[in-house]
Amino acid sequence: MPVSYSDRIAGLRARMKVTGTDLVAIGPSSQMVWLAGLSPHGDERPVMLLVTQGYAGFLMPALNVDSSRKHTDLPMFAWSDAEGPQAALDELLKACAIDRSNVGVVLDETMRADFALLLLDALPGARRSFTGETVSFLRARKDQDEYRVLKAGAIINDRAMQAGFEALRPGVTELEVAEAIRDAFKSQGAAPLFTSVCFGANGAFPHHHTGGTALKAGEAVLLDIGGRFQDYSSDMTRVAHSGGPGTAFQRIHGIVEAAVDAALAAARPGAPASAVDKAARDVIAAAGYGDHFVHRTGHGLGLDTHEPPYITATEETVLEEGMVFSIEPGIYLPGKFGMRLEEIVILRKDGPEILSELTRAPFLF
Amino acid sequence: MPVSYSDRIAGLRARMKVTGTDLVAIGPSSQMVWLAGLSPHGDERPVMLLVTQGYAGFLMPALNVDSSRKHTDLPMFAWSDAEGPQAALDELLKACAIDRSNVGVVLDETMRADFALLLLDALPGARRSFTGETVSFLRARKDQDEYRVLKAGAIINDRAMQAGFEALRPGVTELEVAEAIRDAFKSQGAAPLFTSVCFGANGAFPHHHTGGTALKAGEAVLLDIGGRFQDYSSDMTRVAHSGGPGTAFQRIHGIVEAAVDAALAAARPGAPASAVDKAARDVIAAAGYGDHFVHRTGHGLGLDTHEPPYITATEETVLEEGMVFSIEPGIYLPGKFGMRLEEIVILRKDGPEILSELTRAPFLF
Numbered sequence: 001m002p003v004s005y006s007d008r009i010a011g012l013r014a015r016m017k018v019t020g021t022d023l024v025a026i027g028p029s030s031q032m033v034w035l036a037g038l039s040p041h042g043d044e045r046p047v048m049l050l051v052t053q054g055y056a057g058f059l060m061p062a063l064n065v066d067s068s069r070k071h072t073d074l075p076m077f078a079w080s081d082a083e084g085p086q087a088a089l090d091e092l093l094k095a096c097a098i099d100r101s102n103v104g105v106v107l108d109e110t111m112r113a114d115f116a117l118l119l120l121d122a123l124p125g126a127r128r129s130f131t132g133e134t135v136s137f138l139r140a141r142k143d144q145d146e147y148r149v150l151k152a153g154a155i156i157n158d159r160a161m162q163a164g165f166e167a168l169r170p171g172v173t174e175l176e177v178a179e180a181i182r183d184a185f186k187s188q189g190a191a192p193l194f195t196s197v198c199f200g201a202n203g204a205f206p207h208h209h210t211g212g213t214a215l216k217a218g219e220a221v222l223l224d225i226g227g228r229f230q231d232y233s234s235d236m237t238r239v240a241h242s243g244g245p246g247t248a249f250q251r252i253h254g255i256v257e258a259a260v261d262a263a264l265a266a267a268r269p270g271a272p273a274s275a276v277d278k279a280a281r282d283v284i285a286a287a288g289y290g291d292h293f294v295h296r297t298g299h300g301l302g303l304d305t306h307e308p309p310y311i312t313a314t315e316e317t318v319l320e321e322g323m324v325f326s327i328e329p330g331i332y333l334p335g336k337f338g339m340r341l342e343e344i345v346i347l348r349k350d351g352p353e354i355l356s357e358l359t360r361a362p363f364l365f
Numbered sequence: 366m367p368v369s370y371s372d373r374i375a376g377l378r379a380r381m382k383v384t385g386t387d388l389v390a391i392g393p394s395s396q397m398v399w400l401a402g403l404s405p406h407g408d409e410r411p412v413m414l415l416v417t418q419g420y421a422g423f424l425m426p427a428l429n430v431d432s433s434r435k436h437t438d439l440p441m442f443a444w445s446d447a448e449g450p451q452a453a454l455d456e457l458l459k460a461c462a463i464d465r466s467n468v469g470v471v472l473d474e475t476m477r478a479d480f481a482l483l484l485l486d487a488l489p490g491a492r493r494s495f496t497g498e499t500v501s502f503l504r505a506r507k508d509q510d511e512y513r514v515l516k517a518g519a520i521i522n523d524r525a526m527q528a529g530f531e532a533l534r535p536g537v538t539e540l541e542v543a544e545a546i547r548d549a550f551k552s553q554g555a556a557p558l559f560t561s562v563c564f565g566a567n568g569a570f571p572h573h574h575t576g577g578t579a580l581k582a583g584e585a586v587l588l589d590i591g592g593r594f595q596d597y598s599s600d601m602t603r604v605a606h607s608g609g610p611g612t613a614f615q616r617i618h619g620i621v622e623a624a625v626d627a628a629l630a631a632a633r634p635g636a637p638a639s640a641v642d643k644a645a646r647d648v649i650a651a652a653g654y655g656d657h658f659v660h661r662t663g664h665g666l667g668l669d670t671h672e673p674p675y676i677t678a679t680e681e682t683v684l685e686e687g688m689v690f691s692i693e694p695g696i697y698l699p700g701k702f703g704m705r706l707e708e709i710v711i712l713r714k715d716g717p718e719i720l721s722e723l724t725r726a727p728f729l730f
Contacts, residue, residue, distance in 0.1 A: 027478075041572040043671050044474075063571040063660045066699075081661035082678035109409075113392075113481035114474035114495055130479055206428040207406040295428045296446035306408050313447035334431075 002145065005037050005072070008138070013053055015134045022103045023096060024051040024134060025119050027111030030303035031135050033231065038071040040064050046085045046115045048108075049074070052096045059089050085118065093122060101125050106134050136308045140300055141322040146232065147346055150301070150324060153190065153229035154344060154355035157236050160184040160225055164197070165363040168240055170217040174199055174210045181225050190227035190234075193305060198222040203239075203338030206295055206330065218243045220337035226305055233305040236356055237328055237342035240363035252289075252331050252339045253362060259283040259329035260341050260360065263297055263311075267327070267345065267352045273315040280329040281313065289331045298326040301344055323347045324355075367510065370402050370437070373503070378418055380499045387468045388461060389416040389499060390484050392476030395668040396500050398596065403436040405429050411450045411480045413473075414439070417461045424450060424457050450483065458487060466490050471499050501673045505665055506687040511597065512711055515666070515689060518555065518594035519709060519720035522601050525549040525590055529562070530728040533605055535582040539564055539575045546590050555592035555599075558670060563587040568604075568703030571660055571695065583608045585702035591670055598670040601721055602693055602707035605728035617654075617696050617704045618727060624648040624694035625706050625725065628662055628676075632692070632710065632717045638680040645694040646678065654696045663691040666709055688712045689720075 012024060012035065026032045026049040028042045038058075040047050045061040057075040060068060065078050075095070079088035093100065103123050107116055109130040120126060130136075142150065163184035167177045178195035185192040199215045202208045203222035215221070219242050226235040241249055259280040266279035277297040284293045298311035301324050309317045309325055323346070330340030341360045345352035377389060377400065391397045391414040393407045405412050410426040422440040425433060430443050440460070444453035458465065468488050472481050474495040485491060495501075507515065528549035532542045543560035550557040564580045567573045568587035580586070584607050591600040606614055624645040631644035642662040649658045663676035666689050674682045674690055688711070695705030706725045710717035 067570045067572050067574060080659065081675075084679070107478050107482075109477060109479035111478040112474060113472050113476040113478055116478035116481065117472075117493075128482075205432045207432050209432060294445065310446075314449070 003037065005035065008035055009051060009056060011138055012051060012134060015137060016051075016053065016106075019133045020104050021106050021129075021134055022052060022098050024106045024131075025049070025111070025116075026051070026108045026135065027115055029108055029110045030307070031108045031110065031131060031139075034139055034303055035135060036072050036074065038068060040068050044114075045081075046089075046118055048111070048115060048119065050092055050096055052098060055096050057092055057095055059085060059092050089118065089122060103127070104129075106131055108135070132308060139302055140308045141320060142302065142324050142346065143322070146302065149230045149232045150234070150344070150346070151355050153227065153232055153234040154236070155357065156185065156188045156190045156229055157225065157227060157234035158356055158358040159188060160190075160192075160227060161223060161236060161238055161358060164195075164223050164225065165240055165365070168215065168221060168242070168363075168365050170215050170242060172215050174202070174213050177223075178210050181223070185227040190229040193226045193228050193233060194224070196222075196224040198338060200337060201335050204332040204334045204336065206332060206338070206340070215242065220245070220249055222338050222340060224340065224342065231303055233301055233303070235301055235305055235326055235342065235344055236358070237340045238358065238360065238363065239339060239341070240365060242365055244364065245362055249337065249339075249362070252333070255284060255287045255289065256329055256331055256339045256341050257360060260327055260343065263327040263329065264343075264345070264352050264354075267319060267347060269319055269321050269347060269349060271319050273309050273311045273317045273319060274313055276311050276319070276327065277313050277315070280327065284329060284331060292331045292333060293329060294332060295330065298328055300325045319347055321347055321349055327352075368402065370400065373400055374416060374421055376503055377416060377499060380502060381416075381418065381471075384471075384498045385469050386471050386494075386499055387417060387463050388488075389471045389496075390414070390476070390481075391416070391473045391500065392480055394473055394475045395672070396473045396475065396496060396504075399504055399668055400500060401437050401439065403433060405433050409477075409479075410446075411454075411483055413476070413480060413484065415457055415461055417463055420461045422457055422460055424454050454483065454487060468492070469494075471496055473500070497673060504667055505673045506685060507667065507689050507711065508687070511667065514595045514597045515599070515709070515711070516720050518592065518597055518599040519601070520722065521550065521553045521555045521594055522590065522592060522599035523721055523723040524553060525555075525557075525592060526588060526601060526603055526723060529560075529588050529590065530605055530730070533580065533586060533607070533728075533730050535580050535607060537580050539567070539578050542588075543575050546588070550592040555594040558591045558593050558598060559589070561587075561589040563703060565702060566700050569697040569699045569701065571697060571703070571705070580607065585610070585614055587703050587705060589705065589707065596668055598666055598668070600666055600670055600691055600707065600709055601723070602705045603723065603725065603728065604704060604706070605730060607730055609729065610727055614702065614704075614727070617698070620649060620652045620654065621694055621696055621704045621706050622725060625692055625708065628692040628694065629708075629710070629717050629719075632684060632712060634684055634686050634712060634714060636684050638674050638676045638682045638684060639678055641676050641684070641692065642678050642680070645692070649694060649696060657696045657698060658694060659697060660695065663693055665690045684712055686712055686714055692717075
């Protein structure tokens with residue numbers, strides 16, 4: 001995907017002006033990939049990219065300078081294992097030409113605590129915030145190139161989900177189904193990121209660890225899977241049922257399906273994210289299952305599987321065209337099963353476009 | 366491996382007394398795995414384990430409480446996506462019964478910046494440090510069960526290295542050799558962690574990204590590989606050469622081999638870590654290649670591939686029996702080749718025991 005990193009840094013500087021930010025500090029993360037095309041070796045050696053209106057440069061361990069140089073022309077302030085990072089950071093901050101005692105700094109919230117505190121200790125009295133209104137604000141609005149990659153990734157995910165469906169039979173283990181899904185991602189040129197396979201009551205744990213549980217005849221199945229294609233994530237949840245779903249499963253499926261539809265209808269440019277959450281939550285609460293919908297309705301998706309905008313009861317971010325996020329209400333019935341249906345959408349002028357082309361009806365086997 | 370987490374927390378409390386620490390805060394990381402046997406879903410939702418002399422409990426996203434409960438009996442202060450973590454953190458801090466305005470806090474340095482600052486903002490005036498003298502101090506001293514797992518992992522790594530050697534032939538790509546190594550880890554029940562395969566001049570980048578480079582006849586090869594076996598890491602570097610090594614390669618190999626021997630001889634209980642670094646560095650400097658040994662001599666190894674003790678020019682940590690660390694001097698000749706030989710050792714009363722059983726002589730093919 002052709003990307004102009006200088007355009008992205010220019011866009012960041014415009015947001016810095018709007019938000020009163022003097023300095024942005026980014027760790028080795030998807031934030032750095034988005035802003036500078038660079039994901040240096042991530043270990044305990046401090047690495048950061050500092051950006052001001054007039055300057056941008058890296059703090060970089062000496063042994064990573066050469067391999068990082070292939071990806072960026074920005075200056076690097078190198079430090080060796082013997083020296084430690086302090087002197088190089090001081091030089092970099094001098095080059096940034098900021099007033100160290102009075103700086104509005106935006107910190108990459110995913111940075112290691114020791115990296116962040118190394119910087120904050122060098123900036124006494126800093127007014128700090130995280131990337132929500134700067135880098136994350138910009139990343140949340142996907143461009144046409146990003147849309148194309150996300151759409152292609154969603155179709156790959158559809159096929160991986162179908163491979164998971166095809167692996168379902170009584171006696172198969174969760175791990176075996178996960179392996180079939182992983183193989184399907186790989187054979188399509190994508191890297192599997194997560195393959196949550198939940199049989200029966202395991203589905204009632206929203207973050208169940210896929211394991212050796214074997215499928216019993218007549219059980220429900222929940223599959224939440226995602227892969228990485230050309231640096232971008234996919235994410236989708238579907239359900240299946242062995243031997244014909246019972247009325248309870250069908251009824252709960254219908255409620256969650258109605259919650260998805262309500263959230264899709266509420267997702268319009270100009271609406272706060274909380275309105276989408278409320279639309280889904282109201283449907284589930286009205287059906288009497290409000291206490292069983294134990295998580296937010298959705299999250300943004302891009303280079304990260306979870307990124308802004310978050311679709312929660314209290315998130316007032318105004319949705320805009322080009323934002324990509326999940327809609328994934330769920331109902332979890334301990335000891336019985338879990339039901340979650342998850343779509344990834346891109347917000348268009350007149351509403352959400354769903355990236356997946358796979359039905360949300362349960363796969364029956 | 367049978368582990369008593371209550372013993373580990375008791376050991377931590379003893380170290381807290383010695384170090385004047387009132388509160389230890391651990392994020393979802395290997396620190397948490399070591400201390401509580403728990404590695405909760407790692408995303409943007411704040412998770413932490415707080416330990417005081419009288420209390421230990423988790424801040425936990427509500428949707429992970431049930432799946433985490435399988436691994437620990439410690440109390441959990443749950444928060445929902447709608448509420449956010451602040452109120453639950455306040456309750457947890459109340460249960461900890463500390464003086465919030467005057468607390469010596471140890472922070473897991475690998476914790477996300479936003480998790481760490483959420484806690485620090487709730488503890489005005491905290492005296493903070495990282496885990497070096499508490500959790501990391503304890504983790505650095507391996508017990509006999511940990512030794513057994515590390516030794517078994519090292520032998521698996523030896524076999525994976527040999528699989529890499531066997532895949533070498535002119536025309537093969539770095540990625541193909543990496544795949545053979547990865548398969549060898551997997552077939553032995555280990556998970557490949559890193560497979561750095563460097564052909565020719567690529568070896569002169571200490572953190573080269575393994576890629577599509579094809580091997581030419583007469584080239585040097587550097588392999589730095591590691592896997593995870595029963596939660597513990599392995600790590601080893603060896604070299605190989607196609608078509609008979611030239612005198613330059615043989616001479617540089619001899620220097621680095623002598624540096625390894627010098628470091629092994631210097632590694633004794635009671636010696637500072639810096640003495641081991643100096644022993645290796647002096648050999649390489651005396652041979653005229655001091656400027657080409659661009660990194661520290663070693664790092665600890667355990668649940669993490671890099672953990673204390675670090676073996677650097679300035680690290681005054683006193684080495685003790687049971688510490689496990691790498692000895693890996695190197696010489697990097699830009700445009701030509703890189704030479705690094707890496708052993709993992711456990712320090713015994715009378716010196717280091719090397720875990721690998723594979724010769725450091727170059728593999729010739």
